[in-house]
Amino acid sequence: MRVMAQMAMVMNLDKCIGCHTCSVTCKQAWTNRSGTEYVWFNNVETRPGQGYPRGYEDQEKWKGGWTLNRRGRLALKGGGRLQKLATIFSNPKLPSISDYYEPWTYDYSTLTDAPAQKHTPVARPKSLITGKNINIAWSANWDDDLGGSIDHGHKDVMLKNIADKVKFEFEQTFMFYLPRICEHCLNPSCAASCPSGAIYKRAEDGIVLVDQDRCRGWRMCVSGCPYKKIYFNHKTGKAEKCTFCFPRIEVGLPTVCAETCVGRLRYIGLMLYDADKVLEAASTTDDHGLYEAQRGVFLDPNDPTVMREAEAAGIPRDWILAAQRSPIWALINTFKVALPLHPEYRTMPMVWYIPPLSPVVDIVRDTGHDAEDGENLFAAIEALRIPVEYLAELFTAGDTAPVDAVLRRLAAMRSYMREINMGRLADESLAAAVGMTGVEIQDMFRLLAIAKYDERYVIPPAHAEQAHSLEELATECSLDLEGGPGMGGSGPFGEGSGVPTPIAVENFQMLKDRQTSDSVVETDHRRGRTNLLNWDGKGKPPGLFPKSHDNKPKDDSAQSDSPGADS
Amino acid sequence: MPKLVVVERDYGAVAAKMAAVGPLMDTLGATTKGVTFTLDKEINYLRQKNGTVRGGPADGRPSLARDVDACEAILAMSGTTNGHLATQGFETLEKRTGVKLADLAAEHEGKRITFADTQGPPVPVITSPEWSGSEAGGRRYSPFTINVERLKPWHTLTGRMHFYLDHDWICELGEGLPVFRPPLSMSALFGEPKIGQTGEMGPGGELGVTVRYLTPHSKWSIHSEYQDNLFMLSLSRGGQTIWISKEDAAKVGIHDNDWMEAVNRNGVVVARAIVSHRMPEGTVYMHHAQDRLIDVPIAETSGQRGGIHNSLTRLMIKPSHLIGGYAQLCYAFNYLGPTGNQRDEVTMIRRRSQEVQY
Numbered sequence: 007m008r009v010m011a012q013m014a015m016v017m018n019l020d021k022c023i024g025c026h027t028c029s030v031t032c033k034q035a036w037t038n039r040s041g042t043e044y045v046w047f048n049n050v051e052t053r054p055g056q057g058y059p060r061g062y063e064d065q066e067k068w069k070g071g072w073t074l075n076r077r078g079r080l081a082l083k084g085g086g087r088l089q090k091l092a093t094i095f096s097n098p099k100l101p102s103i104s105d106y107y108e109p110w111t112y113d114y115s116t117l118t119d120a121p122a123q124k125h126t127p128v129a130r131p132k133s134l135i136t137g138k139n140i141n142i143a144w145s146a147n148w149d150d151d152l153g154g155s156i157d158h159g160h161k162d163v164m165l166k167n168i169a170d171k172v173k174f175e176f177e178q179t180f181m182f183y184l185p186r187i188c189e190h191c192l193n194p195s196c197a198a199s200c201p202s203g204a205i206y207k208r209a210e211d212g213i214v215l216v217d218q219d220r221c222r223g224w225r226m227c228v229s230g231c232p233y234k235k236i237y238f239n240h241k242t243g244k245a246e247k248c249t250f251c252f253p254r255i256e257v258g259l260p261t262v263c264a265e266t267c268v269g270r271l272r273y274i275g276l277m278l279y280d281a282d283k284v285l286e287a288a289s290t291t292d293d294h295g296l297y298e299a300q301r302g303v304f305l306d307p308n309d310p311t312v313m314r315e316a317e318a319a320g321i322p323r324d325w326i327l328a329a330q331r332s333p334i335w336a337l338i339n340t341f342k343v344a345l346p347l348h349p350e351y352r353t354m355p356m357v358w359y360i361p362p363l364s365p366v367v368d369i370v371r372d373t374g375h376d377a378e379d380g381e382n383l384f385a386a387i388e389a390l391r392i393p394v395e396y397l398a399e400l401f402t403a404g405d406t407a408p409v410d411a412v413l414r415r416l417a418a419m420r421s422y423m424r425e426i427n428m429g430r431l432a433d434e435s436l437a438a439a440v441g442m443t444g445v446e447i448q449d450m451f452r453l454l455a456i457a458k459y460d461e462r463y464v465i466p467p468a469h470a471e472q473a474h475s476l477e478e479l480a481t482e483c484s485l486d487l488e489g490g491p492g493m494g495g496s497g498p499f500g501e502g503s504g505v506p507t508p509i510a511v512e513n514f515q516m517l518k519d520r521q522t523s524d525s526v527v528e529t530d531h532r533r534g535r536t537n538l539l540n541w542d543g544k545g546k547p548p549g550l551f552p553k554s555h556d557n558k559p560k561d562d563s564a565q566s567d568s569p570g571a572d573s
Numbered sequence: 574m575p576k577l578v579v580v581e582r583d584y585g586a587v588a589a590k591m592a593a594v595g596p597l598m599d600t601l602g603a604t605t606k607g608v609t610f611t612l613d614k615e616i617n618y619l620r621q622k623n624g625t626v627r628g629g630p631a632d633g634r635p636s637l638a639r640d641v642d643a644c645e646a647i648l649a650m651s652g653t654t655n656g657h658l659a660t661q662g663f664e665t666l667e668k669r670t671g672v673k674l675a676d677l678a679a680e681h682e683g684k685r686i687t688f689a690d691t692q693g694p695p696v697p698v699i700t701s702p703e704w705s706g707s708e709a710g711g712r713r714y715s716p717f718t719i720n721v722e723r724l725k726p727w728h729t730l731t732g733r734m735h736f737y738l739d740h741d742w743i744c745e746l747g748e749g750l751p752v753f754r755p756p757l758s759m760s761a762l763f764g765e766p767k768i769g770q771t772g773e774m775g776p777g778g779e780l781g782v783t784v785r786y787l788t789p790h791s792k793w794s795i796h797s798e799y800q801d802n803l804f805m806l807s808l809s810r811g812g813q814t815i816w817i818s819k820e821d822a823a824k825v826g827i828h829d830n831d832w833m834e835a836v837n838r839n840g841v842v843v844a845r846a847i848v849s850h851r852m853p854e855g856t857v858y859m860h861h862a863q864d865r866l867i868d869v870p871i872a873e874t875s876g877q878r879g880g881i882h883n884s885l886t887r888l889m890i891k892p893s894h895l896i897g898g899y900a901q902l903c904y905a906f907n908y909l910g911p912t913g914n915q916r917d918e919v920t921m922i923r924r925r926s927q928e929v930q931y
Contacts (some may be wrong), residue, residue: 025793030804050808068854078623080714107805111803117866128869129809130931142811142868143830150809156819174850176818180852438595 008281008331009305009316011325012192012212012356013255013274013465014334015264016344017185018417019362020453021271024150024183028263028272028321032187035262036249040242043109043134045404046146047248052186054162054172054396057184059105060236063348067101071195071351072288080289082198084229085266090201099229107144111133112153129430152181165397173390180365180393184400185271188235188248188288189347189355190214192303193288199230202380204245206557210468211276213250214354221245256468273457275332275464276325278305278316279354288352293403295458296349303354307335328466333453342452345401345410359402360454361409363416365393371375380421380436387413415440415547419454422447576630576762586630594619603650606704607669607728608662615658622649622687644688648843652701657703664692666702672724676700677709682683683686693892716914723731730900740899742892745823755786761917766921768855772825774836774921776873780825781923784817784857786835787881791860801864801904812868815859818852819923827924828835834874835919836926839887841872843879844924870929884913 032048038521051057056524058208065071069084076299084090084099088113092502112129120127133140149158159165172178184245190207194214198203205227207213216227216236223243227236236247251261259265264272280303305312306331316326337360345484363383371377387394387410394413398406418440425432437444453461575889594616602611623642630680636644651655652659659678667674681699690696701708706714706764707722719725728731739748759765764782766772774781800809827833828849834841835857852858859882869879876919896902 023792026805026808029808033804107807109807112806112867125871125931126865127868128878128931131868144810145807147808148810151809152849152851153814153816155850156822156848157829159850174819175854176850179851438733 007305007312007315009278009280009312009319010212011210011316011321011329012277012279013250014212014277014356014358014553015187015261016273016334016358017251017335017402018183018271018273018360018558021269022050022185023269024050024052025268026147027266027268028185029146029264029265031367032248035251037237037246040238042237042246044103044106044145044146045237045239045246047237047246048185048187049146051147051181052150052152052181053184053400054155054156054159054165055152055164056161056179057186058146059101060144060148061105061161061163062101062443063232063452065232065351067099068101068229068232068234070230070234071348071353072193074289074291075353078289078291080193080285082195083232084199084226089554090199090226091248094201094226096223097225100225101228101234101399103135104144105343107146107148108140110140110142117253119457121307147288152179158550164396166394167399168392172396180368180396182362182365184359185263186233186235186347187216187261187357188250189233189353189357190248190250190353191356192284192300193352194231195351196227196231196236199226200224201226206383208252211252211255213252213255214247215249215252216245216247218242218244218246221312224549232348232353233355244366247404255465258465258467260465260557268463273337273462275334276307276329276466277305277332277334277338278307278326278329279314280320282307284354290431292352292407292540296352297346297402297408298524300346300354301338304335306339307332322466322469325466325469328334328464331461331464333457333462333464341415341446341453343413343450343454345408347402348403349398350403350527358403360416361397361412363420366390366413367420369393378421378424380418380433380439382422384414384439385419386416399527408463413449418442419447419451423451583630584613589626589630593626593634593636595631599741605703608665610650610652610658610662610665613652613657614862615655619646619649622763639690644691648686648688648691652703653676653698654686656684656699663700665726670725674723676718677707677719677723679778680709682835728901732872735901738902740896742896742900746891746893748893756917759912765837765919768919772921775923775925776836779923779925781836781921782821782825783919783921784821784855786837786885786918787858788861788886789808789858791863794860794862801858801867806867810845810847811843813859813863813865813879814847815842815844815857815922816847816849817857818850818854819850820854821852821922822846823855825923827922830927832870832925834872835885835920835921835922836874837885837920837927839918841874841877841880842882842884842920843872843929846924856922864900870931873925883915885920886918888896888915917921 011250013542022237028048029046029050033046036047039043046058049058057063058380063071064067071083072080073083075081085093092231110133111132112131114129132138132144145353148154149527152159155174159271160169165172185334190213194205194357197207197214200221200222201224202222204217204222206215207216207218210252223245223246225238227245227247228234228238230236236245237246239246249261251259254261254265260272271429283303285392286297287303287430289298290296305316307313307316307326315327317323334344338358343360345361346358359432366383366386367377369390370382375382377383380410391406394406394409396402397413398409402408418436422432422436432444437447443451584590587924598612598616601611616635622645623636623638626632626636626638635642635646637646640785648654650658652662660682663675663678665858677700684699686698687697697708697711700709704714705717705719707716707718707750720727727734738751740743760767768783768785771780771782773779779928792799794804800806806812810830815835817827817833822828827848829846831846832843833846834843836842842859844863861882863882865878865881869881871877872879
């Protein structure tokens, strides 16, 4: 047994109202830079719908994730190292910008600068790629609320197996929202696809990150990720992805998307798992067995053996306690209502979902029946196969049994709690019908409906013995940071030596620099160095050439963006 | 007949007066929903907080020179952000109603929410007579809980919930009790084409279809947030749109994202089509308050800027809307006016030239 800890998320889809607050706050925090205009680490897609980028789930087309080869061994669907090497300079399995969308902005200044004219001025859309007027024909969320379903609905990859049953008719309408971030998989195919070894899974909490110094921009990770949650920054020429907001997680704060979620549908917590079992679980022959196989990888944090092994593996005591209190453990294992997104990709994803009961409830209610009644709901789950089969395509590789079981538990809870709210006697047979006791139903209700911030997000902070944070926070001058008056900068032997600046204590000036700078190159002239590996080939970062003595020193902020424009 | 008061204006002094808290606050206080708040303490507080105007028409008054000053004044003068006022208001209301209320705000009597407080995390408001719900003890707001649980009389003739309105005009219209009223026939009243009819419209005689036109709120705008920032536009269609059923779209050759023109007797709208099976045949909707400054071209029909959701709507008034000065049937801004009957409109809609001009 090799115990490892994984930071994981569960989203309760019944609560998602599709407001996109998570997407907007995430983008504002992480990808509001040039080169990442089209990048949405977090997006919310309407299902049925194509998602973002469109049709990303079609692995016959994109070859993302893992597959079992003829010998039953796990292999990258996109091909192994040899094939990667052979196609390294022309990787055809990439979504093009038209699969994402051509990002745009508006000439807002017209609204205030336009001269007196016959018509009131309007801001026209301008492409962020060409700078020219654009006829908007696709966006990051074109099919929101089933918009354009007549032209595009059938392109939903999930409909392939149930196309004859899903009719895009008004009377049969159902929909729900699916918010997505990086899955921070236990068996990440993006990392396995990278020829440079730039993608790594952090040992302490399992967060998957791209090392910006090692990334060479081959984009094999974009192809390799079946969820298409790695994006190529076309300004820096490097891959970027959702970081699970690790600077926030390290200090015990939830991710930006979870913190700002209006519906409070996200849960964050630790899962302990046996790293030795991952490969075997991911190699499960039957796609339908992958959900249970992944559950089998998780370790019970209350088991004394597991606790002992975890401590032996160097997992701090308070992390083990946090794993015991983890809402993720409760939702996946105790209550068994959370399911993984596309287990058939065999990456062992770690952002799980509670499938929505609302498509069923809505139909029961719209037909004039009591949508809080347990018998009605159970019968509807039996009868309404279309939403259930669709959910199974997403969460259980098409196996409807686990989805049925979850929906029945949610229905039982709804009905059981209604009786209590109405001051009537609770119906214990409802709980028994789904294999639970009334007390368990009430505990589940508490976690799903009442749980406050500190119970939805059980995040132990990073440890001093694991990071340099304590040293940086407590034993050094708090202003002794890059860009701060202490001007600590890098260590005495150049970049890579000394202690990195913790991003959690990034100061305002650095944040502003990072968000407004055109390049990832550190422009602080005091450091007098340029990391050529990070240089995007544009402009002339200070330090690239020795200072000219003929001219007066140039202002750093005035560096040109076009090569050779001033020399 | 309402009470009319002559107000003399010195227009040269308006700007200076607008930038200060006026003197009538001292003597009249402020009244909302029938409860008058005495503001002497708050006026003095604002003098300290914002500073005092020296010289000019507002000499000696609390300053409202800056945006933050105005925010501080609002926060100081509302019971929801000033526990002292909330308690004072409930005490006033206790005398009027004879039921115990002041304890709802007493837990926060010394609390004051300032502008600086609102810049940090969200701050829960204080239970106040300005609203009908209670948030005492950390409970979530729900309307009318004070009426239901504390037996505060409802603001009606009887002090109870009213379903029956015994006003002569209302009885004459047969609406003393809530009744179903079908949508008005716009074709009979105003000569609009019948719903479902197709016919020639537009400069080239293009085919148009007549549909019911609704303007609901969208899921992500109005009151708490706007949809018209760049991120939200990138997560939708990037401009104003009208949702239309596949049946209606097929009748007149409209495809998803086509430019359309909707025309009725009130005006013209140019918008893009969202064709979806989510819409029932015969009805289109255009989300309320999309931004007319974002990508709205010139209309072919009028030669004017394309128009907004309200270009096609118009209020219609019937006698019952004109009742006033009668118990709960009194006019107040935003509280009793014509109901939302302008949201029940018809329009003819067609595919327009896809070469739009700005």
